[in-house]
Amino acid sequence: MVMNKAPETDAMYDVAIAGGxxxxxxxxxxxxxxxxxLKVxxxxxxxxxxxxxxxxxxxxxxxxxxMLDSLGIWEQIRDGAQPINEMIVTDSKLRDVVRPVFLTFGAERKEGDESEPFAHMVPNGLMLPALYEKAQALGVDFEAPDTAASFATSGSGVRITLASGKALSAKLLVAADGVRSRLRDLAGIRTVHWDYGQSGIVTTVSHERPHNGRAEEHFLPAGPFAILPLPGNRSSLVWTERTEDAKRLVASDDFTFEIELERRFGHHLGKIELGGPRNAYPLGLTLARDFVRPRFALAGDAAHGIHPIAGQGLNMGFKDVAALAEVLVEAHRLGQDVGAMDVLERYQRWRRFDAFQMGVVTDVLNRLFSNDNDVLRAARDFGLGLVDRMPFLKSRFISEAAGLAGPAPRLLSGQSI
Structure with a gap:
């Protein structure tokens, strides 16, 4: 690769992270x-x-x-976040006048004397600056705007060449550069991938009536239509459509878009108006076959890109963060090499199976619900109703949605590493 200028003297780090x-x-x-x-x-x-x-x-x-509370930023963003106090699930055809509710998650998940919502909606414009400012205050260095263009590993470290011509050296390179990770390809890590032929339209709406913290997931033939509460009389939408229809809707004028939106949204929150830009993102399943290589690790969407049907994509990335941070911090405290393969294998064992499992679950759910087959609809509606009537199963679903099922890294339990 031809650079515009000769690389500068390498800066030395323990961990270099591609993706901010x-x-x-x-x-x-x-x-x-x-x-x-740790030098990061x-x-x-x-x-x-x-x-x-x-x-x-x-x-x-x-x-x-x-985890965000343990990292010291939750207090800063909590007042701008919207608790999800309730969630309902419906399953219907687009032309149906009535959408019966088959599954309802209660307001709070309780543990002992404490209670907490199973999720919050957090504006990106609050959370990202809070993470950056705290990281900067703790001494994290930043090379931005710049890109990790290439890297070469050796027995003692990895040398990263940036697009600007600058070079960095580290014991470990972590690729957190998204589902189309170029670094993952450069590392020779293959993926399991297929396209769903669907795109997710993301936008914000305002409405007359309060949502009272209720989230809604409407399963429609083209895919799930999720209404997620925001502070005030506003909601975030994740609207799944066949890709060709999503492109047409995003390119349409506001009047046409709002007519189609109202058909899916309904009138229970009164008059609705667009409250932000609309964008469509192609949906597919991408699972890395390996999460690590010598001196190299994947995290977030670079390791696993899944369907948003269960709302777990970003939360899986946070699980990666909690697991990888715990493994690396403990290794560093013991004087071990944080980029050594035996250290990285601990992270891979912790996260790869869970990611594959969630990928399979979301794939099956999408195929089961994104269709207009009456026999399948009857079967899945029976299953949803059964879960709704069984407290143990419902509690299990809530724990999974909250990310609190099974053994978890310490940060996800609110503990420090």
């Missing part, structure tokens, strides 16, 4: 919070001073909220 989104920033913060002696750098193609311009919002499960 949620996963990259929270990993940098978790590492420095766990062990201030984040490389990202966008400047860090535009993070507050992101108009979208994300569903953050209870376990991830506990």
């Amino acid at each position: 989104g949620y996963v990259g920033l929270s990993l940098a913060l978790a590492l420095k919070t766990g062990d201030a002696g 750098v984040v490389v990202d193609p966008k400047p860090m001073n535009v993070l507050d311009k992101d108009p979208r919002a994300s569903a953050i499960a209870a376990a991830a909220c506990r």
